[in-house]
Amino acid sequence: MRAMNSLLEATGTTIFTVMSALAVQHGAINLGQGFPDEDGPDAVVAAAAAALSDASLGPTRNQYPPLTGVPVLREAVAAANRRFYGLEIDPTSEVVVTSGATEALTACLMALLNPGDEVVLLEPTYDIYVPVVKLLGAVPKLVRLEPPGWDLPRAALAAAFTPRTKLLLLNSPMNPTGKVFGVEDLDFIADLCVRHDIYAVCDEVYEHLVFDGAAHIPLMTRPGMRERCARIGSAGKTFSLTGWKVGYVSAPRAMAAVIAKAHQNLTFTTPPHLQRAVAVGLAQHDDYFAAIGARLAAKRTRLASGLADVGFVPLQTRGSYFVTADFSGLGFDGDDAAFCRFMVERAGVAAIPVSAFYAGEAAPRDYVRFAFCKQDALLDAAIERLARHFAPRRLTRSAQTA
Numbered sequence: 049m050r051a052m053n054s055l056l057e058a059t060g061t062t063i064f065t066v067m068s069a070l071a072v073q074h075g076a077i078n079l080g081q082g083f084p085d086e087d088g089p090d091a092v093v094a095a096a097a098a099a100l101s102d103a104s105l106g107p108t109r110n111q112y113p114p115l116t117g118v119p120v121l122r123e124a125v126a127a128a129n130r131r132f133y134g135l136e137i138d139p140t141s142e143v144v145v146t147s148g149a150t151e152a153l154t155a156c157l158m159a160l161l162n163p164g165d166e167v168v169l170l171e172p173t174y175d176i177y178v179p180v181v182k183l184l185g186a187v188p189k190l191v192r193l194e195p196p197g198w199d200l201p202r203a204a205l206a207a208a209f210t211p212r213t214k215l216l217l218l219n220s221p222m223n224p225t226g227k228v229f230g231v232e233d234l235d236f237i238a239d240l241c242v243r244h245d246i247y248a249v250c251d252e253v254y255e256h257l258v259f260d261g262a263a264h265i266p267l268m269t270r271p272g273m274r275e276r277c278a279r280i281g282s283a284g285k286t287f288s289l290t291g292w293k294v295g296y297v298s299a300p301r302a303m304a305a306v307i308a309k310a311h312q313n314l315t316f317t318t319p320p321h322l323q324r325a326v327a328v329g330l331a332q333h334d335d336y337f338a339a340i341g342a343r344l345a346a347k348r349t350r351l352a353s354g355l356a357d358v359g360f361v362p363l364q365t366r367g368s369y370f371v372t373a374d375f376s377g378l379g380f381d382g383d384d385a386a387f388c389r390f391m392v393e394r395a396g397v398a399a400i401p402v403s404a405f406y407a408g409e410a411a412p413r414d415y416v417r418f419a420f421c422k423q424d425a426l427l428d429a430a431i432e433r434l435a436r437h438f439a440p441r442r443l444t445r446s447a448q449t450a
Contacts, residue, residue, distance in 0.1 A: 055182055062175060063404040067388060071398035077430040079351075079418045080388075080398040082223070082369040086423060088289040089329060089336070096292075096325035105324075113320040116308050117145025117296070124327035125281070125296045132255075132337075133266050135274075141301045144308050145323055147315040148293035149253045149282040154180050156249045156278045156297060157215075158310035161186040165214035168205070172405030174223050174251065181217075189213070190408045195372070195415060196363045198225045200233045209240055215247045216240075218267055221254040224372055224405050224417040226365025228262040231270075238270035247303070248273065253282035253295075254368040256337050259345030262366040268298070275300045278307065283326040285369075286340070288421070292322050344369070344420070347427060351420040354431030358438050369421040372402055376414040378438055383413040391416075395437035397430045 051057070060066075067080035087093060102109060116122065119139070126139035137143060146152040153176070161167065163185030169177055171190045181188045189208045191201060218237065220229040229237075241248050248267055255264045268277040278299040284290035297307055352362035352371050360373040380387050384401035392398045402415035420427060 055179065059179055063400055064175075067392065067398045067400055070389070070392045074392055074396060076392045076396045076398045077426060077433065078398045079420070079422065079427075079430055080400045082419045082421060083290045084288040084421045085426060086288065088287040089332070091332070092287050092289065092325050092329040095328040096321050099321035099324040109320065111320075113317050113323060115312055115317060116304075117143060117318065118320055118323045118327075121145055121296070121323040121327040121330075124330040125298060128281075128330045129279075129298055133269055135266070135268060135298070137298050138301065142299060142304050144297045144299070144304055144311055145318050146295040146297060146311055147318045148284065149251065149280050149295035150176060151293075151311070151314055152280045152295040152297045153177075153249065153251060155307050155310035155314055156280065156299075157181060157184055157186075157217075158314075159303065159306040160215050160247050160249070160278075162214075164212065166210060166212045168208045168213060168216045170200075170205075170218065170222075171408060172224055172402060173217075173407065174219060175404060177217055178407040186214070187212070188407065192408065193225065193227070195225075195412055196374070198222070198227045198363075200229070200236070202236055205237070206240060209244045209246075213244055213246050215249060217249050217251070219251040220267075221252075221258055221262075221264060221367025223254070223368050224370050224400070224402055226363070226368050226370055226372065228258055228264060228367040231265055234265055234267055234270050238267060238273050241276060242272035246276070248277045250277060250279045252279055253285045255281060256286050256340050257344055257369065258367040259341045259348065260366050264367070278303055283329060287326070287329045292326075294318055294322050294326050347420040347422070347424065350424060351418060351427050351431070354427070355418070355434070358431065358434045363415075369419050370417050371420055372415050372417050374414050375416055384416055388416055391434075396433045
C-alpha cells in the first residue's frame with residue numbers, strides 16, 4: 049500500500065490520552081488531563097437543555113445554525129470583548145464560533161499560512177501547535193522560555209523573526225507554565241509584529257482563569273494589533289464545560305472571513321443549543337468571572353502546598369488549570385516521562401511530563417504538570433497517595449546522609 053500522511057503516521061497518541069488511559073488501568077487519580085470533575089454553572093446547563101425544545105426558536109432550532117455562529121452568541125462574544133477589554137468587535141463580521149478552541153486554532157492557522165511561511169512559537173507549547181503548523185507546510189521557529197521563571201527571552205525572540213515570518217502564536221495565560229504575560233512583554237511582542245508586518249494568533253482560553261492579582265491583557269489591545277490579531281476564547285474553560293467544545297474567534301473583518309472559510313471546511317457548524325447556552329454564560333454577572341480565579345487560586349495553593357510537603361518544588365503559576373513542579377529532589381533516576389509512568393503505577397497519581405510540550409531538542413526533564421481543577425477531596429487524596437509513596441523514601445535518604 050502507498051504511504052499515508054507521513055507527519056500524522058509519525059505522530060504518537062497524545063500524551064493526555066496516554067496518561068488518562070494509564071490512570072484508568074491503574075486506578076490512579078487523574079491530575080493529568082485538564083478537565084474539571086464537576087459540572088458547569090446550573091443556569092448555563094439548563095439553558096442548553098431548554099434550547100433543545102424551545103418552540104419560540106422555531107422548528108429549525110436543532111438544524112444547521114449559521115456558519116459563523118448563532119447571532120445571540122456572536123453578539124455575546126462581542127459584548128464580552130467590550131465589557132472585559134474595551135475591544136469593539138462587530139458581531140456580524142468579526143466573530144466566528146467554532147467547535148472548540150482547538151478547531152479555532154486550526155482554522156486560524158489555515159486561514160493565515162501558506163507553505164513555507166515561518167511561525168514563531170514560544171516553547172513549551174501546547175502539543176498541537178507544531179503539528180498543525182507542519183501539516184500546513186509552514187515552518188515552526190521555536191523560542192524557548194526557561195524554568196523556573198519562564199521569562200520572555202527578548203533577544204532570542206527578536207532574532208527568530210526573518211523576512212519569511214508570517215505569524216506569531218501566543219498562548220496567555222500559558223499552558224503548561226501558568227505564566228500570564230504582562231503589558232511590557234506584550235508591548236515588546238506587539239512592536240515586533242508591527243515592525244515585521246505579521247499576524248498574531250492568540251490562544252486565550254484561560255483568559256478568566258487568573259489569580260494572585262494577575263490581569264489577562266489580550267495582545268489585540270496593544271498598539272497596532274487590532275487589525276492583525278485573532279483572539280481565541282473557550283466556553284469549555286470559562287464555564288467548566290470542556291466536553292461541549294464551543295470556541296470563538298474574534299478577528300478583524302477580512303481575517304474573520306477567511307477563518308470562516310477554514311471553519312466551513314473543518315466542521316462547518318457547532319451545535320446550536322450549546323451556542324445559545326454559552327451566550328447565557330457570557331452574560332453572567334461580573335461576580336461569576338471574579339469567582340473563577342479566586343476558586344482556582346485556592347485549589348492551586350492547596351495542591352502546591354501539598355506537593356511541596358512531599359518534596360516537589362512547585363513553580364509559580366498565575367493562570368490556567370495547572371501547576372508545574374520540579375521532582376528532581378525526590379531522587380528518581382529517570383526523565384519526566386519515566387517519572388510520570390512510575391508515579392501512576394506506584395503512587396496512583398497521574399500527571400503530564402513537561403517535555404511533552406517541547407518540539408525542540410534537550411527539553412527540560414525534571415518537571416511534571418499537575419491539574420488542580422478538581423474537587424478539594426480529590427486533590428487531598430492525591431497528595432496523600434504521593435506522600436505515602438515518596439515521603440518515606442525521602443526520610444530514608446535523609447537518615448542515610450545525616
